[in-house]
């Protein structure tokens with residue numbers, strides 16, 4: 195008998211298989227944030243290890259956001275060829291189609307996070323393992339939501355790929371900047387901070403910073419979890435609806 | 442097995458399917474025949490839960506296609522018009538994940554995949570990346586995926602498009618065997634008239650989203666077209682004379698040729714020849730043509746199936762075979 199879990203596993207392992215068969219693309223994807231980190235971190239003011247302490251969780255969240263938002267891009271091609279349609283006719287549970295695909299984008303992300311942390315250790319970066327693991331759970335929830343939204347976007351832009359890329363790129367950067375990933379929001383004007391207050395990613399980033407530092411019993415952890423769960427629920431709801439009504 | 446009432450699908454201003462009433466019993470093999478854009482795929486996509494109907498209802502394998510999608514999906518197989526296998530995947534892997542999607546255990550899925558790979562002649566290519574397969578090989582892989590869970594009801598949207606004659610024959614045999622051994626109900630769409638003719642005992646002709654004929658190929662042909670008998674004579678005068686002699690049979694002379702449309706051509710020819718001989722009008726040549734489903738279509742719509750309609754959804758227009 196199948197369940198949501200086995201269905202998700204079926205989708206997930208199908209998606210992951212080609213990636214595992216060509217690890218080269220995964221290696222490229224892993225190196226990207228390192229390059230970013232290497233070029234950006236030296237620009238941060240103040241004490242280097244304090245800067246890393248602030249910056250590393252942000253970079254991990256960023257690469258997680260990027261990966262998850264790519265969920266729909268693989269789908270675009272499968273919609274055209276007919277293999278997506280073939281999966282839709284199977285009894286696979288609709289949320290499993292969304293979650294399985296989103297999780298596949300996150301697996302390289304976990305490896306990425308580990309690599310970033312390892313590379314930063316010699317430069318004085320310190321992290322808390324338990325906190326970081328809980329942080330990964332928060333990010334996974336968030337990514338499932340973003341992945342499902344990316345999936346929905348792909349469904350909406352079938353036969354017009356430019357739409358997918360335009361929306362994806364246009365939405366990604368404001369979300370990133372309004373979350374205080376690259377630069378702190380504290381010094382920003384009031385309107386900017388108001389906008390940021392509505393950005394769920396912002397709560398995820400705040401939670402990750404505290405968690406990676408080992409401050410687990412914090413309000414930020416709760417708000418981060420709530421924000422991630424909210425995005426996941428919203429994404430799955432929208433995604434399942436889109437699958438039902440998409441022609 | 443299938444029961445639809447006024448099943449309708451509109452895309453903006455296109456009436457892709459326009460009120461189809463359809464009943465298919467268990468074990469039937471039905472062919473949907475119609476030109477490009479007739480609404481065949483759209484009908485199948487509604488019956489397989491892929492798109493919701495604009496109006497009307499459909500029950501498939503005993504369940505409603507809108508309210509009981511999961512139950513429907515568990516009982517049907519679908520081989521769409523496109524390619525079901527992911528291009529970056531390997532064929533065997535796709536078969537396995539397809540089996541898992543239907544709740545088969547890993548070992549069971551492996552055995553079944555191996556069986557299908559073998560019987561569809563995919564042994565040499567099953568472990569290659571799908572994007573490197575030829576069109577026909579991909580098509581056979583699609584078919585293997587649709588059969589993995591041995592569904593009780595199978596939908597095939599132009600299954601044989603892109604296959605060479607040998608593989609086409611092989612596929613037809615496969616489908617017929619499936620039906621003989623498992624009593625599978627089969628609904629397929631096709632442009633290959635000979636395929637509809639030789640496989641299906643029921644042909645549903647669709648045009649502009651409506652059913653315009655629904656019967657066995659033999660009866661469709663007899664009812665809507667009949668056979669054509671052409672008698673050749675040495676002179677136009679003789680042909681005209683023959684027309685008078687055979688006037689009761691409704692012939693028309695043109696030049697040195699007399700053409701007669703009738704229901705049972707081969708049985709009537711001997712009698713005609715007899716009559717003409719007694720009238721002193723020797724026949725130089727005889728030709729009896731049995732109608733094709735294309736003739737049926739031509740009679741029903743005034744258009745040839747081969748000319749087809751325009752195609753707007755971007756999938757390649759399948760080639761039609763001459764029959």
Ligand SMILES: Nc1ncnc2c1ncn2[C@@H]1O[C@H](COP(=O)(O)OP(=O)(O)OP(=O)(O)O)[C@@H](O)[C@H]1O
Pocket residue numbers: 441452455456457458475476477478479480481482483484522752753754
């Ligand atoms: N998703 C869609 N959006 C808009 N119009 C569509 C869509 N799908 C089909 N149509 C239109 O509906 C009509 C019926 O299309 P359908 O694909 O059902 O035809 P068909 O009989 O399968 O044709 P073919 O033999 O070319 O496969 C066509 O006019 C087509 O352009």
Ligand SMILES: [Mg+2]
Pocket residue numbers: 481482483522598
């Ligand atoms: Mg079609």
